[in-house]
Amino acid sequence: MNGVELRGVTKAYAGLTVMKDINLEIEDGAFLVLLGPSGCGKSTILNMIAGLEPVTGGSIHIAGRDVTELEPDERDIAMVFQSYALYPTMSVRKNIGFGLKIRGMPKADIEKRVDEIGELLQITPLLDRKPSQLSGGQQQRVAIGRALVREPSVFLFDEPLSNLDAKLRADMRVELKRLHERLGRTIVYVTHDQIEAMTLATKVVVLDKGSIQQADTPENVYRRPANKFVASFVGAPTMNFIDGKLIQDGDGIAFDGGSGQLPLASLPTRAHDLIGQPVTLGARPEHLMFDDLGANARVLLAEPTGPDQYVRLAVAGSEVTARTGPEQHFSSGTDARIMIDGARVSLFDPESGRAVL
Numbered sequence: 001m002n003g004v005e006l007r008g009v010t011k012a013y014a015g016l017t018v019m020k021d022i023n024l025e026i027e028d029g030a031f032l033v034l035l036g037p038s039g040c041g042k043s044t045i046l047n048m049i050a051g052l053e054p055v056t057g058g059s060i061h062i063a064g065r066d067v068t069e070l071e072p073d074e075r076d077i078a079m080v081f082q083s084y085a086l087y088p089t090m091s092v093r094k095n096i097g098f099g100l101k102i103r104g105m106p107k108a109d110i111e112k113r114v115d116e117i118g119e120l121l122q123i124t125p126l127l128d129r130k131p132s133q134l135s136g137g138q139q140q141r142v143a144i145g146r147a148l149v150r151e152p153s154v155f156l157f158d159e160p161l162s163n164l165d166a167k168l169r170a171d172m173r174v175e176l177k178r179l180h181e182r183l184g185r186t187i188v189y190v191t192h193d194q195i196e197a198m199t200l201a202t203k204v205v206v207l208d209k210g211s212i213q214q215a216d217t218p219e220n221v222y223r224r225p226a227n228k229f230v231a232s233f234v235g236a237p238t239m240n241f242i243d244g245k246l247i248q249d250g251d252g253i254a255f256d257g258g259s260g261q262l263p264l265a266s267l268p269t270r271a272h273d274l275i276g277q278p279v280t281l282g283a284r285p286e287h288l289m290f291d292d293l294g295a296n297a298r299v300l301l302a303e304p305t306g307p308d309q310y311v312r313l314a315v316a317g318s319e320v321t322a323r324t325g326p327e328q329h330f331s332s333g334t335d336a337r338i339m340i341d342g343a344r345v346s347l348f349d350p351e352s353g354r355a356v357l
């Protein structure tokens with residue numbers, strides 16, 4: 001296969017295992033995002049693909065070639081770091097062309113290639129400046145240009161936008177996506193920002209404590225989280241979790257949270273098999289609906305955000321958050337009625353956290 005493959009990769013630092021049996025296929029042309037909390041092993045995976053960190057066990061393959069024992073510059077990859085790592089004394093032009101120069105490319109060819117990259121990234125007017133004369137976003141573009149110029153088969157990005165302010169980040173995110181669509185190269189991209197993951201990825205790999213929790217499309221990771229960790233890590237405000245059990249409710253099924261019941265509209269029929277056993281109900285804020293036929297709830301607090309509002313509620317003995325439009329006004333302490341869209345809920349095993357529906 002073209003692309004990148006990790007087979008049974010493990011990593012230990014001084015005898016302490018930090019990555020456990022990582023198996024991952026990254027298809028040619030994919031935009032794969034490694035997502036997870038600090039310390040989960042994102043950079044370690046990237047550095048092992050790059051050859052900057054040796055693996056402890058297993059093997060790494062790039063474009064069908066076993067590169068496990070190869071040096072970074074023999075792997076046909078280019079990496080963009082969070083810190084940009086530009087050469088401060090060189091002009092932008094020299095920074096971008098440097099990788100080609102050390103490969104012995106003729107000067108005229110380098111010039112031509114750098115000019116092309118400058119145009120692609122819209123930094124032509126900046127080519128003769130020094131890095132210190134650029135904004136953070138411009139420096140980031142130069143760092144990307146330096147990676148692009150070598151035309152590797154795989155690009156590795158380690159949190160490339162985390163030093164930028166919110167507005168610039170959003171702009172650069174769009175540019176990166178366009179660039180990927182235009183060039184069609186394989187990208188492996190590390191972030192702990194779930195919005196970046198959701199918007200950029202063709203496939204998201206959610207990591208926790210050195211293990212892959214789920215590897216799937218952004219949509220499936222959001223809609224069908226494999227376990228409670230993924231469910232709570234992806235999505236803001238976070239998914240609501242209520243412990244209890246499913247009960248028969250006339251023809252349908254309801255959820256019994258111990259100190260109150262919640263009707264679940266249109267729960268999949270296979271949920272019948274779970275009636276009576278303890279489960280953790282997971283419901284995204286947008287799947288809690290205000291409905292006169294719903295369960296009794298009390299409004300604790302409403303937070304308008306502009307396009308919508310988050311309403312904190314007490315229902316069935318738990319505190320939950322509902323996301324709703326900005327029109328309706330909610331006063332703290334008043335009563336409301338809440339229905340949950342059963343077609344969209346997740347159910348987890350309370351012991352293992354694994355999704356059972």
Ligand SMILES: Nc1ncnc2c1ncn2[C@@H]1O[C@H](COP(=O)(O)OP(=O)(O)OP(=O)(O)O)[C@@H](O)[C@H]1O
Nearest residue numbers: 013014018036037038039040041042043044045192
């Ligand atoms: N050189 C090292 N020596 C010992 N332990 C290390 C070393 N580098 C990383 N680790 C450990 O390996 C684990 C994974 O680290 P890694 O840097 O891959 O995390 P990360 O997901 O990139 O985190 P962050 O989001 O904070 O960058 C952590 O527990 C970290 O402490």
Ligand SMILES: [Mg+2]
Nearest residue numbers: 042043044158
């Ligand atoms: Mg890191």
